[in-house]
Amino acid sequence: MKLSACIASAALSALVMLGGSAAAFAQSDCKTLVKPSPFGPADEVGATNRVTPAVTKAAAAEIQTGKVTPMANNLIDGVPLFGTRFTKTILTSASLVPGAEYGKNKLSYMEDTYLSQSHVGTHIDGMGHIGIKDCYYNQTAMGKYVTQNGIKKLGLENLKSFATRGIIVDLVKVYQDAGKLKPNAACKTPCIDGGTVISQADIEAGLKLYNITLREADAVFLHTGWGDLFQQFPAQNATYNGSEPGLGKAAAEWLAGQKVILVGADNWAVEVIPSEDKEEAFPIHAILLTDNGIHIIENVRTDLIAAEAASSKRGTFFLSMTVPRAAGTTGTFVNLEAIQ
């Protein structure tokens, strides 16, 4: 290759690598690829628009005993991640060295540098996470809003409150009761096997367990038992990531029709892996996030609230979860609790 050709090639590569240039993205006709938001053409919020004061007030009625059940996994090195994804904490503790304290009162301090990608552990997927081609939630042609340091539209800073009613759908119990539980041998507690498609009928059976009728702005959590493998990290990381039981397309469309604001699960993608159609990539992500603005929360710890529900015969709770207003981000780890 001639030198001039090399330089031109290198320049082109650099342009593509930078990713910040709108010129690097082909703009699609998003009106043909993604549904419009029911909240108007300027909407960047998504389903949390549904969490009105009336919704929060009604959800508060779920707090009867005051019992709080954790629903997040610890953020710690070694939990299941894919490929080159990483999470690492570095502690700064220099002032603990004798003589390095501050002032005559000898004050010392420590702080952390947290090196991590945002979609790790128990985390929320925002509207900027998934699109079809360059088209994201509310027919947003994302190419022109992408910069090297974040997105200028659909970032997490737009979200409203998650102070709503949460629901646990104990699919393990549904499958056990129906005599169709085919567990994975790697699970130490009952789990539905990877690749199992969770149907609308399964979810309805789970709601029926505790006489729950879904209502607008509910947050739905699916207990599949697959999270048992997450708990065994790092021993079962490969099995955990290799497949999972999860939502099928018809069930996802049905949940979207119920106007829920989020779907969480004790697995890494909420949806069934491998997908029902072998040549489709993460179709439930597109149905929930891209077309309906419904958040996905992955790697949720559901076993404790499932056990609590079985014990108390109550599958509903007040969802306590806040999301950092991390501007321009597509997702973040979250802590969530069920308050009953």
Added chain:
Amino acid sequence: MPAPRLGRRFVVGGLAAFLGNAPLPGIAQERRFRIAFANLNEEPAARLEGLGFTGLDVRRSFQLAARTLPVDMLYYDNGGDDAKALANVAAAIAEKADLVIEYNNGAAANAEIARRLKAAGIPALAINHPVPGAPLYGADNFGAGRIAGLALGQFAKQNWPDETVIAAIVGNLDDTGPAADRARGIAEGLRQELPDISLTRLDSGGNPLRIEGVLSKFLAAQSKRKVLVGALDDASALAAKTAIELARRLGDCIIVSQGVDRSIHGGAGDRKELDPSNRGSIVLGSVAYHMDRYGYDVLPLALKMLGGESVPPRTVTQHILITAKNIFSLYPPYDMN
């Protein structure tokens, strides 16, 4: 072959179902079929048809494909043993299977299996190895090899028009079965594009690691030439790549493989030999055999038979050259969270 007696509603609904790959609520409630699948060999170390796929890959494809179809599967492992295959078909008959999918490579046993199933009035569908009277689904090894040969030849014409180009076929050349057909296909494709090309066969003796040695010697003797490498399976392709890297001949060689097993497409892992961000790899591509997707092709055929429709006597796997350009579209990666 006898078709089960079925109502008109099933025939119409069933047809709509497998054409659309959609959930089948109506059908599921009306009639579910018991389909037996007797697999060639599920020993974890056994590789099927000289490629990188295992019997568990094939079985898993049936499990996944069956999820949205009105079928209850009965699984059997023939263990690469004709006697076991005969015992399995007896078990499937005793279980009153509606149809048997037979994947067994013993011709005599397959003839006996055909006789027993016919006597029991159970239709059969064969995979890769004929069962008398049964439709056959399987690979076109010669055709797949030819795709690779054509791709190699076209690459040479486009990229090395003024160079001296030679070719090597690497893999288990002792195999007189499917690998031999693949090798003939590669040669045919190469000669269609480059009629005068010199072609050498480098035998691994069934051990891909041996390729490093024989290919290294070959490359040392061909220091001024460009080399097109047709690998008979993905393991041989990766071994050839290592040999080429060690010989520092990355700029002189290109490889096209056969199979597209997990070592190429990555599955749920992060190790993908073909990757859109790795277009400079000397592994140009691999021809897909889709053995980890057989269930998606075979079960719809079985349902057509059970629906009383005729199916062709031979259905061939849709072989396609998988490259960095199309792999993410045809084999979507799992690794996103």
